[in-house]
Amino acid sequence: MAGRPKIFDEHQAIEKATEVFRAKGYDASSADELLNAMGIGKGSFYHAFKGGKQELYIRSIEQFSAGFLKRFEDQLLQSDNEIELIKTFFLQLAKTPDCDKETGCYLGNALVQLSEKDIEAKHISAQLLKKLQHTFEKAVKKAQNSGQIKNTEDAEIIAWHLTNLWNGLHVTRRMENSSKILRSLIEINLKILD
Numbered sequence: 001m002a003g004r005p006k007i008f009d010e011h012q013a014i015e016k017a018t019e020v021f022r023a024k025g026y027d028a029s030s031a032d033e034l035l036n037a038m039g040i041g042k043g044s045f046y047h048a049f050k051g052g053k054q055e056l057y058i059r060s061i062e063q064f065s066a067g068f069l070k071r072f073e074d075q076l077l078q079s080d081n082e083i084e085l086i087k088t089f090f091l092q093l094a095k096t097p098d099c100d101k102e103t104g105c106y107l108g109n110a111l112v113q114l115s116e117k118d119i120e121a122k123h124i125s126a127q128l129l130k131k132l133q134h135t136f137e138k139a140v141k142k143a144q145n146s147g148q149i150k151n152t153e154d155a156e157i158i159a160w161h162l163t164n165l166w167n168g169l170h171v172t173r174r175m176e177n178s179s180k181i182l183r184s185l186i187e188i189n190l191k192i193l194d
Contacts, residue, residue, distance in 0.1 A: 010048060011063065013038040018060045022106045026057050058124055061110045065128045068107055073135055082139040083148055083193050086162070090190060093169050094182035133163040140193070149193050158192055165189045 016037040020029045031053060035045055049055045072089070079085040107128075137159035143149045151158065169186070176182065 008038070008040050008044060008048075013040060013048075014056070014060050014063050017056055018064055018106070021057060021060055021110070026053075026110070029053075054121070057110075058121060061107065061128065062124070064110070065107055065131070069131055069135060076135070076139055081148075083143045086136065086139060087190050087193065090162075090165065090169070090186045091183060093173070094179045094186055129163055129167070132166065133159045136162045143193075151192060151194065153192070161189070161192055 016039065017034050020033050020037045024033070031042075034053065034056065035042065038045070040048075045056075046052065049059070051058075075085060076082050133156075137155050140149070140155040140158045140162075144152065144155060165186070169182070172185070173182065
């Protein structure tokens, strides 16, 4: 006998849960708040998310990450200057100390929280960061080949530097919200793209 048919849109339900996780973080998001936001009951929830809240959180991050990376990759493809777009991508982090207004912030903070949960979650975090690193690497290689940037360091290492910068900024922003300090920090690190 087959299981009960799904009576809700899983993608949309995960998006609603993501809004709760974004606003409150993983630990402070209660099961009742998540169920209310998703518009489903406990039975449907545990039928779709057998690993409970943690599985929902992981799937939220995976879904959010896929959309975030696709938008970023699409912007790079449409850009006449991918390196300037990457610089803007980082510099905007200095302008938006409020994490709720910056879409990449949820992902950065979530990956920090997720990596603390368990080995499987840590592996998923690493894979998502590897995708971001790969996106940077493609743009850096292209810019090196066209002579747009003079730095001849291995594109993979430059891309890891950028990924590390992205990670570090999300941690630093929890302690320091001065736009001037954050911008200076970002600009020093972005000299690798000259």
